[in-house]
Amino acid sequence: MVRVRYRTADGIEGAFDASPGLSLMASAKAAGIDGIEAECGGSMVCATCQVYVAEAWLSTLEPPSEMEAEMVEYTRHPRPNSRLSCQIVMSEALDGIEIELPPSQR
Amino acid sequence: MATLARVIPPNVRPEQVFDFDIYADPRIDDDVQGSYSAVLKAAPDIFWSPLNGGHWVVQRHDLIAEIVKNPTVFSAREMQIPRVENPPFFIPLSVDPPENVPYRHVLMPKFSPRAVSEMEPRMRAMAAEIVAEVADKGKCDFIHDVAARFPVSVFMEVMGLPLERLHDFRSIADTYFKARTSEQIQASSQQIFGIFNELLDYRRDNPGTDLLTHFLTVDMGEGRRLSHEEILAMCFVLFLGGMDTVTNVTGFSVQHLAGDPALQARLAADPSLAGKFAEEGLRMFGVIGTPRLVVKDFDDHGVAFRKGEMVLCALWQSGRDPAKLDDPDRFDIDRGAMPHYNFSTGPHLCLGHALARTEMRILVEEWIKRVPSFRAVEGAHHGFRIGTVIALESLPLEWTVA
Numbered sequence: 001m002v003r004v005r006y007r008t009a010d011g012i013e014g015a016f017d018a019s020p021g022l023s024l025m026a027s028a029k030a031a032g033i034d035g036i037e038a039e040c041g042g043s044m045v046c047a048t049c050q051v052y053v054a055e056a057w058l059s060t061l062e063p064p065s066e067m068e069a070e071m072v073e074y075t076r077h078p079r080p081n082s083r084l085s086c087q088i089v090m091s092e093a094l095d096g097i098e099i100e101l102p103p104s105q106r
Numbered sequence: 107m108a109t110l111a112r113v114i115p116p117n118v119r120p121e122q123v124f125d126f127d128i129y130a131d132p133r134i135d136d137d138v139q140g141s142y143s144a145v146l147k148a149a150p151d152i153f154w155s156p157l158n159g160g161h162w163v164v165q166r167h168d169l170i171a172e173i174v175k176n177p178t179v180f181s182a183r184e185m186q187i188p189r190v191e192n193p194p195f196f197i198p199l200s201v202d203p204p205e206n207v208p209y210r211h212v213l214m215p216k217f218s219p220r221a222v223s224e225m226e227p228r229m230r231a232m233a234a235e236i237v238a239e240v241a242d243k244g245k246c247d248f249i250h251d252v253a254a255r256f257p258v259s260v261f262m263e264v265m266g267l268p269l270e271r272l273h274d275f276r277s278i279a280d281t282y283f284k285a286r287t288s289e290q291i292q293a294s295s296q297q298i299f300g301i302f303n304e305l306l307d308y309r310r311d312n313p314g315t316d317l318l319t320h321f322l323t324v325d326m327g328e329g330r331r332l333s334h335e336e337i338l339a340m341c342f343v344l345f346l347g348g349m350d351t352v353t354n355v356t357g358f359s360v361q362h363l364a365g366d367p368a369l370q371a372r373l374a375a376d377p378s379l380a381g382k383f384a385e386e387g388l389r390m391f392g393v394i395g396t397p398r399l400v401v402k403d404f405d406d407h408g409v410a411f412r413k414g415e416m417v418l419c420a421l422w423q424s425g426r427d428p429a430k431l432d433d434p435d436r437f438d439i440d441r442g443a444m445p446h447y448n449f450s451t452g453p454h455l456c457l458g459h460a461l462a463r464t465e466m467r468i469l470v471e472e473w474i475k476r477v478p479s480f481r482a483v484e485g486a487h488h489g490f491r492i493g494t495v496i497a498l499e500s501l502p503l504e505w506t507v508a
């Protein structure tokens with residue numbers, strides 16, 4: 001199990017366990033975390049699964065594909081550290097990753 | 107269509123057969139989605155209806171997601187039940203992944219959550235104007251006078267279509283959705299293409315900031331432009347998807363609201379509840395079913411899907427799945443989660459989901475501001491259509507003008 005620490009837009013903090021090989025989106029959904037809509041279930045067409053990844057962790061992630069980088073621009077509240085959680089595949093290297101949830105996904 | 111011979115292929119087991127005429131089942135009544143839900147309680151999660159050429163129906167939330175997220179087995183390239191000779195071709199709807207992706211990306215700048223939120227003030231002004239036209243009259247047909255006009259106006263603004271054509275557009279879309287034979291479908295598609303050809307010619311000479319101009323100028327990579335045929339195929343699905351759907355879901359939701367004075371009072375006192383109301387309306391009153399063509403044999407959940415068979419995902423059932431929420435046939439804006447796939451999910455998730463939700467929320471807010479208390483005209487017949495699209499034909503309302 002890989003530990004994910006998160007903070008909501010209201011500043012509430014929490015953590016959940018993700019399964020290596022699953023996407024961050026699927027793991028968050030499985031853990032019942034609110035605030036990630038993921039309407040398209042990971043098909044990269046909805047832009048409603050945005051998270052902000054803590055600076056320190058950004059370089060540990062595979063860089064976004066061109067398509068993801070473009071989709072992130074269409075989210076409601078994009079930031080330089082925005083990622084689509086359906087495109088982040090969890091692995092042991094990401095144990096302890098810190099993310100923040102946007103104020104809204106749509 | 108129920109006059110066609112009943113079809114039960116050998117791969118279908120007797121206990122999987124449940125007769126249901128998706129175009130005219132007599133058990134469906136004025137509470138369209140409610141009676142659907144009631145009738146299908148007796149049917150298996152995935153069943154075979156021998157009517158309309160014979161086809162599968164999938165009626166559970168999680169199973170629907172499995173189907174629409176498995177395009178290598180369940181292709182979107184044909185969507186007619188029964189199958190027709192020359193099925194219409196939509197972009198991106200008829201295109202399976204990965205070929206659909208570049209088209210979704212062309213459309214995204216105008217339909218993304220961000221683009222929609224930027225359009226909100228303009229949409230609110232349009233909604234207020236439409237509501238103002240009826241508010242002092244004390245009565246209206248909510249479908250015709252409000253629910254049809256608003257989403258179509260918003261859509262036409264996005265597309266850059268002249269509002270004078272509103273009436274033409276609606277009646278052509280109506281004809282299209284009522285069409286059953288391939289001749290009827292072809293004829294009404296031709297009319298739709300005719301209108302778009304005319305408008306594209308106009309935008310070629312008079313570029314604006316609208317979607318048609320974007321289609322004409324966008325770079326698809328390495329300088330490739332969209333072909334005229336591709337543009338028409340996109341316009342076609344946008345036209346059909348943006349016309350009727352919002353009208354009907356809003357209509358059914360407000361039909362419910364007309365019978366619930368306590369909910370009207372709550373919304374009037376706190377318009378910020380309109381978003382919850384819209385989402386619960388979406389959950390309760392789905393209006394789209396998505397057909398898929400089985401393109402290779404596939405066995406799952408005890409069902410033998412065979413190549414060439416049609417599958418209807420009855421999306422309106424997805425929000426009424428007792429496995430996903432308590433008392434699913436009750437309208438309750440205080441529910442925490444409102445799980446449903448009335449916008450589908452997966453690669454063909456409705457492009458307009460953010461737009462549609464925002465439209466519904468804004469229209470309800472503007473309506474309740476001006477008409478805080480109203481009721482359905484007693485004894486009036488509303489009328490409905492079923493099929494792969496569910497429609498409410500009228501909604502006569504009345505209220506006391508202050």
Ligand code: HEM
Nearest residue numbers: 198199347348351352355394396449450454456457458462
């Ligand atoms: C409440 C209103 C709406 C509902 C219930 C709805 C429902 C749906 C559903 C279920 C699909 C998937 C169909 C399939 O996979 O076979 C879909 C696709 C689509 N919708 Fe909507 N829709 C609504 C509003 C809109 C609006 C306002 C627009 C645009 C103006 C729109 C544009 C589209 C497009 C372009 C597709 C095709 C997407 C693709 O294939 O990638 N829809 N819609």
Ligand code: FES
Nearest residue numbers: 042044047049086
């Ligand atoms: S889940 Fe839709 S883009 Fe990530």
